[in-house]
Amino acid sequence: MTTTQLVTQIKQKKSFLCIGLDVDLNKIPSHLLELDDPIFEFNKAIIDATHHLCVAYKPNTAFYEAYGIKGWQSLEKTITYLNTNYPEIFTIADAKRGDIGNTSTMYAKAFFEDLAFDSVTVAPYMGKDSVEPFLAFKDKHTIMLALTSNEGAFDFQTKKVDKKELYIQVLETSKNWKNSESLMYVVGATKAEYFAEIRKIIPNSFLLVPGVGAQGGNLQDVCKYGLSENIGLLINSSRGIIYASKNKDYALAATQQAKKLQVEMETILNK
Numbered sequence: 001m002t003t004t005q006l007v008t009q010i011k012q013k014k015s016f017l018c019i020g021l022d023v024d025l026n027k028i029p030s031h032l033l034e035l036d037d038p039i040f041e042f043n044k045a046i047i048d049a050t051h052h053l054c055v056a057y058k059p060n061t062a063f064y065e066a067y068g069i070k071g072w073q074s075l076e077k078t079i080t081y082l083n084t085n086y087p088e089i090f091t092i093a094d095a096k097r098g099d100i101g102n103t104s105t106m107y108a109k110a111f112f113e114d115l116a117f118d119s120v121t122v123a124p125y126m127g128k129d130s131v132e133p134f135l136a137f138k139d140k141h142t143i144m145l146a147l148t149s150n151e152g153a154f155d156f157q158t159k160k161v162d163k164k165e166l167y168i169q170v171l172e173t174s175k176n177w178k179n180s181e182s183l184m185y186v187v188g189a190t191k192a193e194y195f196a197e198i199r200k201i202i203p204n205s206f207l208l209v210p211g212v213g214a215q216g217g218n219l220q221d222v223c224k225y226g227l228s229e230n231i232g233l234l235i236n237s238s239r240g241i242i243y244a245s246k247n248k249d250y251a252l253a254a255t256q257q258a259k260k261l262q263v264e265m266e267t268i269l270n271k
């Protein structure tokens with residue numbers, strides 16, 4: 001998917017919501033556990049109930065890998081279901097990969113070719129030759145960690161290297177990589193006060209912003225400095241939406257939570 005197609009979808013739906021499909025068998029309604037593939041059935045119901053309110057879905061691969069081959073099959077069925085039934089939706093494999101060049105190419109093939117995701121999250125720690133193999137894929141997007149939502153973000157990312165914070169170095173340096181126009185960046189919603197500084201370096205890049213809802217980040221604060229000319233934000237909520245109810249009404253409860261965020265987004269976009 002191209003960035004233009006993503007922006008068109010955002011404008012049509014008046015939403016820049018991304019729903020995280022982080023499925024934990026201990027948290028889904030118990031009646032689903034009797035089915036052959038509870039994870040896929042849960043995802044399918046959530047997707048059918050929320051696709052009109054969001055523009056992206058982000059399965060975090062950890063929640064599938066944890067269940068071995070069956071979990072990977074649930075992931076495959078979920079992405080195929082999305083691509084077949086809702087091809088306008090932007091899909092993110094949250095896998096946080098990155099390795100030496102030839103290995104990164106195989107990671108990229110796994111997510112872009114085999115599973116046909118539109119994007120994958122990548123860690124920048126191994127540098128240019130670990131990220132550029134992902135950028136070589138046309139109309140695919142590489143979402144690089146910049147300033148993450150967790151407390152540990154202060155361990156390295158905000159430390160100064162050559163008088164500049166490491167996350168600033170990541171943003172500035174990556175702009176010079178081949179096909180850098182395919183880069184997006186992760187910035188946590190819990191770090192809202194950093195958005196103004198980040199936008200000075202990457203005014204137009206899309207930012208994936210996790211951390212609203214369960215982690216306490218605030219949508220209004222993020223949008224104040226994070227919105228760009230072409231919107232440029234994908235705000236993710238996982239647990240806050242998919243586990244809104246533990247009962248049989250879980251899909252309806254997810255719709256209601258997603259709607260709340262979508263309405264807030266629509267108000268912000270209309271300003």
Ligand SMILES: O=C(O)c1cc(=O)[nH]c(=O)n1[C@@H]1O[C@H](COP(=O)(O)O)[C@@H](O)[C@H]1O
Pocket residue numbers: 020022060094121147148149150186187188210211212213214215236237238239240
């Ligand atoms: O890359 C991510 O998506 C990510 C980066 C980050 O800094 N913080 C963060 O929470 N995430 C992911 O975003 C999702 C957040 O989930 P909730 O806190 O349940 O909304 C999880 O899948 C996390 O792994």
